[in-house]
Amino acid sequence: MKVILLEDVKSLGKKGDIVDVSDGYADNFLIKKKKGVPASEGNLKNLAHEKKKEAENAAERLDAAKALKEKIERVTTDVSMKAGENGKVFGSVSSKEIAQALLSQHGFEVDKKKITLSEPIKSFGIHEVSCKLHPEVTATVRVQVIGE
Numbered sequence: 159m160k161v162i163l164l165e166d167v168k169s170l171g172k173k174g175d176i177v178d179v180s181d182g183y184a185d186n187f188l189i190k191k192k193k194g195v196p197a198s199e200g201n202l203k204n205l206a207h208e209k210k211k212e213a214e215n216a217a218e219r220l221d222a223a224k225a226l227k228e229k230i231e232r233v234t235t236d237v238s239m240k241a242g243e244n245g246k247v248f249g250s251v252s253s254k255e256i257a258q259a260l261l262s263q264h265g266f267e268v269d270k271k272k273i274t275l276s277e278p279i280k281s282f283g284i285h286e287v288s289c290k291l292h293p294e295v296t297a298t299v300r301v302q303v304i305g306e
Contacts, residue, residue, distance in 0.1 A: 159184040160197035223292035241305035250278035
């Protein structure tokens with residue numbers, strides 16, 4: 159019996175795959191536990207429609223990430239830190255502070271987990287930090303650390 163998987167099934171296939179399994183396995187496990195549906199003509203059309211819609215959504219997310227990358231790379235974000243003697247910074251700038259500064263100064267909402275610091279920022283001046291906006295899009299954020 160041919161079955162369309164509705165979710166990933168270990169050692170059988172991923173969501174959206176069409177697999178050929180025994181009738182008993184299909185009826186008693188896959189269909190009963192809502193892990194699959196019979197591969198009828200109507201269900202195949204629904205699967206094709208869902209895949210098309212998913213591809214369009216993925217393309218929209220990629221375009222949005224590319225547009226955000228262009229906007230982010232045009233601006234410099236200021237982060238203020240307390241300064242000690244000899245102009246040294248107390249502590250370091252975190253990805254959370256960078257994400258908050260991007261949101262408050264420019265209106266760009268970026269998840270702090272997507273901002274990667276190659277090394278802690280512990281000095282004043284302009285630093286470049288990478289930000290993964292999409293699996294295919296990485297932006298470079300310019301962060302200017304200024305003293306309070």
